[in-house]
Amino acid sequence: MNFLLVAICAFTIAGCGKGGKSANEIRVGVVMPITGREAKPGQYQREGIELAIKQINDSGGIMVKEKGKKLPVKEVFYDDASDQAKSAGLVERAMTTDEVTAVIGGYSTALGEAESVMPDRYQTPWITPGAAAAHIFSRGYTYTFGTLSSTDLLGYTTGEFLGSLMDAGKLKKDLAVALALENTDHGVEYGEGIQRWSQEHPGYFRVVFSEKFDLGGTDFSGLLQKVKGSKADIFLADAHLQDYITMERQYIQSGMYHQMISYGARGPDQDARKALGDATNYIFAGLWWSKKLPYPQVKKFDADYQAFAGHEPDSYYPAPAYDAMRALAMAIEQAGSLNKTAIRDALKNVELKDSLMPGQVLRFGKTGQVELPFVIVQNKPDDKSDIVYPRDAATGEAVAPKPRK
Amino acid sequence: MNIVDFLNLLVAAVLLAGVYAAMSVGMTIIYGVLKIVNLAHAGFLMLGAYFVYELYTRFNVDPLLGVIFAFPVFFLIGAGIYWLLVRRIPRSDQPTLPSLLLLFGLWLVLQNLGYLIWGNGDHAILTPRTFSTFQIGPIIFPTVRLVVFGAAVASLAGLEFALHRTWFGRAIRALMQNSDAGRIAGVNVDRTAQIAFGIGIAFAGAAGGLLAMMYSFTPDFGGSFLLRAFVIIVLGGLESFAGVAVGALILALVETFSILVIPSGYQPAISFSLLVLALVILPDGVAGLWKKRQRLA
Numbered sequence: 001m002n003f004l005l006v007a008i009c010a011f012t013i014a015g016c017g018k019g020g021k022s023a024n025e026i027r028v029g030v031v032m033p034i035t036g037r038e039a040k041p042g043q044y045q046r047e048g049i050e051l052a053i054k055q056i057n058d059s060g061g062i063m064v065k066e067k068g069k070k071l072p073v074k075e076v077f078y079d080d081a082s083d084q085a086k087s088a089g090l091v092e093r094a095m096t097t098d099e100v101t102a103v104i105g106g107y108s109t110a111l112g113e114a115e116s117v118m119p120d121r122y123q124t125p126w127i128t129p130g131a132a133a134a135h136i137f138s139r140g141y142t143y144t145f146g147t148l149s150s151t152d153l154l155g156y157t158t159g160e161f162l163g164s165l166m167d168a169g170k171l172k173k174d175l176a177v178a179l180a181l182e183n184t185d186h187g188v189e190y191g192e193g194i195q196r197w198s199q200e201h202p203g204y205f206r207v208v209f210s211e212k213f214d215l216g217g218t219d220f221s222g223l224l225q226k227v228k229g230s231k232a233d234i235f236l237a238d239a240h241l242q243d244y245i246t247m248e249r250q251y252i253q254s255g256m257y258h259q260m261i262s263y264g265a266r267g268p269d270q271d272a273r274k275a276l277g278d279a280t281n282y283i284f285a286g287l288w289w290s291k292k293l294p295y296p297q298v299k300k301f302d303a304d305y306q307a308f309a310g311h312e313p314d315s316y317y318p319a320p321a322y323d324a325m326r327a328l329a330m331a332i333e334q335a336g337s338l339n340k341t342a343i344r345d346a347l348k349n350v351e352l353k354d355s356l357m358p359g360q361v362l363r364f365g366k367t368g369q370v371e372l373p374f375v376i377v378q379n380k381p382d383d384k385s386d387i388v389y390p391r392d393a394a395t396g397e398a399v400a401p402k403p404r405k
Numbered sequence: 406m407n408i409v410d411f412l413n414l415l416v417a418a419v420l421l422a423g424v425y426a427a428m429s430v431g432m433t434i435i436y437g438v439l440k441i442v443n444l445a446h447a448g449f450l451m452l453g454a455y456f457v458y459e460l461y462t463r464f465n466v467d468p469l470l471g472v473i474f475a476f477p478v479f480f481l482i483g484a485g486i487y488w489l490l491v492r493r494i495p496r497s498d499q500p501t502l503p504s505l506l507l508l509f510g511l512w513l514v515l516q517n518l519g520y521l522i523w524g525n526g527d528h529a530i531l532t533p534r535t536f537s538t539f540q541i542g543p544i545i546f547p548t549v550r551l552v553v554f555g556a557a558v559a560s561l562a563g564l565e566f567a568l569h570r571t572w573f574g575r576a577i578r579a580l581m582q583n584s585d586a587g588r589i590a591g592v593n594v595d596r597t598a599q600i601a602f603g604i605g606i607a608f609a610g611a612a613g614g615l616l617a618m619m620y621s622f623t624p625d626f627g628g629s630f631l632l633r634a635f636v637i638i639v640l641g642g643l644e645s646f647a648g649v650a651v652g653a654l655i656l657a658l659v660e661t662f663s664i665l666v667i668p669s670g671y672q673p674a675i676s677f678s679l680l681v682l683a684l685v686i687l688p689d690g691v692a693g694l695w696k697k698r699q700r701l702a
Contacts, residue, residue, distance in 0.1 A: 039525030222664030275529030
């Protein structure tokens, strides 16, 4: 009996020790989907974070003044399997059992929303490089930060881009737009951004159809028939990767044509280009980042990432994650302490001046979300793509209207 | 909505019914004979998709031919899994918890096996057939969907023929109706159940191959089809193959046309509502209703 008691105590103490904080490292929780629906973007984001951690550790770690030395970063990684409940649970586990200093997590708005309730509860800073809905940052939380600008701004920039094509005479004015939006805050805010631009700039285009669809749909023929029936000139959808592929396949099969097509932030994704081939040509996307941005730090990141991950950065995914980790490192250094509230306060004032993101300076806004501009990228034949908007970052001309064949 | 739009939607719904029927029939066979709800069905849909994908990308085998190859391969896999795992589950006239847990566990194993082999990227089969269509007047027929529909109809017809015209088919039907009576009549229950499980998995693998011609897929593929397969087999009657076809058609028509009055964001709710309605109003499905009418006549 005594032996049993001693054994239980020993296991309990050992268990506590395992989860306990080490004085010689900075534990950072990383919760990303590596399996499930969001696996691919989640993997790219994880790679972005791990590259930043590697570079930080290669340079000796992060200087923590109160410890009087540089400490290495230790990643505590969890795969949330693209499941909202699991995602929130794993962030909670990282913040409690693992006693991490901060968590980077939440690819996709849906998963980010689930995670976002934990940071203030456990007073642990949380940075999401993959959830963009402004709704997450409008609840008065003080420990939540995001390196993606809002999807409302994505929609607004899409409107701006279409307006610029009309001003340039490539598209006629007063065109009809049909919207198909995923049934999430991401989709809703994207639609609101487009409507807002349209209302502020009358005479350019009008939204004649707007409908939400469910994530992970298997058949969009009814929705597309309604889009067809709306007689719109431009088709704008906000979709995740799998829905983009399924919807575009059915779009082509149903013989539809619009002068311009977009699937929100999806477009140049490699898996989609493999799955759809030439059907992705001339689709345009609003992206938070592109490896074609003409900044020296982007070129360096591209090379470093390829050497680290063994493949090119796909779409925008790894860059905001890489910058999230670098912003966190800067905040820890500025706080000079591993005190989470001090790090939270430092994050509010962080200014990452060699950011990869458009504008090159990353700072968090009042709500914790960055307010950086978007780039519009258009797919071109032969697997090429160009930044086509804004003009000062453009690497090619926008093709509008989309050629019929 | 004009008549052309209506006809285009009707064509889309009928072709979708073919897809739904193809993916549900394997589950019906297994339930009918073994009274097991095959929760691993989605895993075999996924494996079937990758099987056809591998044949196409490595050996340039036409996906349709790949689907035909999938039948014997997945039959053997199914028969092997029966021998290794399923036969150890205690027999019952109702689905049991051990069978549900075993097959759910198997699904998770298959998913993780998929991640191990193919990673987490989206895969897809892109052939000249993928985007080709043909038109009869203003009505558009996507070739891939037509091919899938044809394959589904051929599979169902072949199965109906085998079940009614062969001794083995009669043995399966006997087990579906009353396994004890079948045993007394000389049916080797264990062997028949093994072959039925193999056929069910063969249909699942082939259906996965057909779906791969239409959708992109990851190791998670199949989950969203599983709910629809439940709805279809409950609607059709749990042990009826003709019922599967009717159930698939009802679901496809309701899903497609309801979008005209309900936003498509509520499409999954339509499937759930149909499932609940069928369980409450038609617990034996359309096939049960048909049998009842025949008895009354």
